[in-house]
Amino acid sequence: MEKILNYINGVLQEPSSKQYIDNYEPATGKVYSLVPDSDGQDVQLAVDAARGAFAEWSKTGLEERMMVMMKIADGIQSRFHEFVKAESKDNGKTIHLAAAMDIPRAISNFRFYASALQHFSSESHQTPGTAINYTLRQPVGIVGCISPWNLPLYLFSWKIAPALATGNCVVAKPSEITPYTAYLLSQVCIEAGLPKGVLNIVHGLGGKAGQAIIEHPEIKAISFTGGTETGKRIAATAAPMFKKLSLELGGKNPTLVFADCDFEETVAQTVRASFTNQGEICLCGSRVFVERSIYEKFKASFVARVKAMKVGDPNDSTTNLGAIVSKQHHEKVLGYIELARQEGGTILTGGNALKMDGRCSDGYFIAPTVIEGLDYNCRTQQEEIFGPVATLTPFDTEEEALTMANSVKYGLASSIWTNDLKRAHRVAEKIESGIVWINCWLLRDLRTPFGGVKASGVGREGGFEAMKFFTEAKNICIKS
Ligand code: TXE
Numbered sequence: 150m151e152k153i154l155n156y157i158n159g160v161l162q163e164p165s166s167k168q169y170i171d172n173y174e175p176a177t178g179k180v181y182s183l184v185p186d187s188d189g190q191d192v193q194l195a196v197d198a199a200r201g202a203f204a205e206w207s208k209t210g211l212e213e214r215m216m217v218m219m220k221i222a223d224g225i226q227s228r229f230h231e232f233v234k235a236e237s238k239d240n241g242k243t244i245h246l247a248a249a250m251d252i253p254r255a256i257s258n259f260r261f262y263a264s265a266l267q268h269f270s271s272e273s274h275q276t277p278g279t280a281i282n283y284t285l286r287q288p289v290g291i292v293g294c295i296s297p298w299n300l301p302l303y304l305f306s307w308k309i310a311p312a313l314a315t316g317n318c319v320v321a322k323p324s325e326i327t328p329y330t331a332y333l334l335s336q337v338c339i340e341a342g343l344p345k346g347v348l349n350i351v352h353g354l355g356g357k358a359g360q361a362i363i364e365h366p367e368i369k370a371i372s373f374t375g376g377t378e379t380g381k382r383i384a385a386t387a388a389p390m391f392k393k394l395s396l397e398l399g400g401k402n403p404t405l406v407f408a409d410c411d412f413e414e415t416v417a418q419t420v421r422a423s424f425t426n427q428g429e430i431c432l433c434g435s436r437v438f439v440e441r442s443i444y445e446k447f448k449a450s451f452v453a454r455v456k457a458m459k460v461g462d463p464n465d466s467t468t469n470l471g472a473i474v475s476k477q478h479h480e481k482v483l484g485y486i487e488l489a490r491q492e493g494g495t496i497l498t499g500g501n502a503l504k505m506d507g508r509c510s511d512g513y514f515i516a517p518t519v520i521e522g523l524d525y526n527c528r529t530q531q532e533e534i535f536g537p538v539a540t541l542t543p544f545d546t547e548e549e550a551l552t553m554a555n556s557v558k559y560g561l562a563s564s565i566w567t568n569d570l571k572r573a574h575r576v577a578e579k580i581e582s583g584i585v586w587i588n589c590w591l592l593r594d595l596r597t598p599f600g601g602v603k604a605s606g607v608g609r610e611g612g613f614e615a616m617k618f619f620t621e622a623k624n625i626c627i628k629s
Contacts, residue, residue: 156335158198159345175241178511187353195349199318202346218263224337241472288316400561404434482536561601
């Protein structure tokens with residue numbers, strides 16, 4: 150069985166404990182590789198390596214830093230199909246999606262921050278005749294990056310790239326559920342000549358390796374994406390140590406469909422928003438609110454499209470939805486579907502696990518599920534399910550739509566579908582989310598601020614926001 154290795158001080162190595170965790174292929178339900186069960190000792194080795202590398206990396210010329218990051222991007226590009234296959238196998242997502250979204254985006258993350266580092270600048274403030282202040286933006290030092298399983302390399306690199314670009318040394322941990330592409334990335338970093346210790350990847354469990362990263366006193370900033378409950382625990386540990394924290398947490402995102410939308414485009418895109426990556430994206434629009442005058446027509450069209458989606462082997466190019474990431478998550482999603490039934494919901498399509506033939510007969514599949522008839526305040530409509538489950542709810546007025554949209558504890562993303570420009574602006578202003586898409590969904594520009602409000606997190610990633618997070622601003626005042 151293949152063993153994944155930690156990447157510490159430029160070297161691929163076994164965990165100190167020599168213990169491993171099983172790594173499953175969700176489409177088959179079978180163990181196919183072993184993940185290091187790292188602990189505090191491995192994190193200490195990574196911190197020692199990062200400390201050793203920091204003095205040089207933080208002073209490395211911008212062009213040189215850019216070149217090595219570009220080489221990492223090129224390294225992923227040159228092994229594109231290997232990365233795509235690995236991401237699909239590890240996560241259960243379709244090969245098609247990994248090739249169209251995950252791996253291209255990981256490459257872009259490195260390229261984007263490699264070029265951004267040449268343009269990142271700081272402010273100066275002049276008081277004529279009195280003084281000039283200028284701000285230095287210095288790297289924080291050793292930073293921790295912890296990422297989840299849903300967009301494994303995409304989100305891992307989204308943190309690592311700005312941290313490296315700003316001159317920090319990194320101790321990173323991918324999800325133990327989807328570690329494989331992070332392992333491939335460590336190989337690419339070696340090939341690209343990234344100096345040893347600049348990036349260290351420690352694999353393992355959240356409560357063990359992850360917790361050791363959070364608790365380590367020399368790790369001064371933590372960038373985390375994952376569940377809200379984990380985010381709370383991380384904040385509770387890190388806040389008393391005065392660490393900088395960027396937390397990208399859960400979502401329960403509303404989709405507001407008004408009667409004057411472009412109907413066919415809206416149906417197509419809202420289905421995509423609900424079910425891309427099996428609904429396992431923190432940005433997925435899982436609560437669809439539709440103006441009553443078009444509700445029945447919308448419902449018929451939405452459900453017809455969902456019924457036409459093919460669930461199956463992620464390797465098959467005709468598959469639209471692959472496997473759910475783990476057995477545990479499969480059970481959790483099915484549990485929510487059962488809850489929806491108990492709460493009085495009507496299942497319009499789906500609502501069950503699916504059994505495949507052949508190599509995927511033991512995989513974790515769920516039919517894309519659409520539910521109506523639920524009160525907007527019930528648990529199914531309030532809690533993050535993070536699976537292929539969407540609810541449809543009619544509304545009569547804009548105010549009612551906003552009340553329902555804003556009723557959840559989360560506030561990550563939303564989408565509004567209308568041709569009324571004034572309404573689009575008005576609703577966008579009032580909606581409680583960090584990201585609003587109007588007549589689109591997941592249309593990304595890497596320069597924009599990315600993050601949520603309420604229980605969806607603290608801080609913003611993206612563009613210069615992430616570079617500000619990974620630097621300390623020091624003001625220097627010179628008397629005239
Ligand atoms: O995420 P966790 P899980 C949601 C989704 C899902 C739920 C739980 O609803 O069902 O969260 O998923 C590491 N100290 N999202 O359990 O636990 C962990 O090893 C330090 C939303 O997979 O939050 C992994 O690397 N690290 C989401 C990462 O945190 C710890 C994406 C995320 O794991 C840790 C994923 C600890 N104490 C799940 N405990 C989104 N919004 O993008 C865990 N980790």
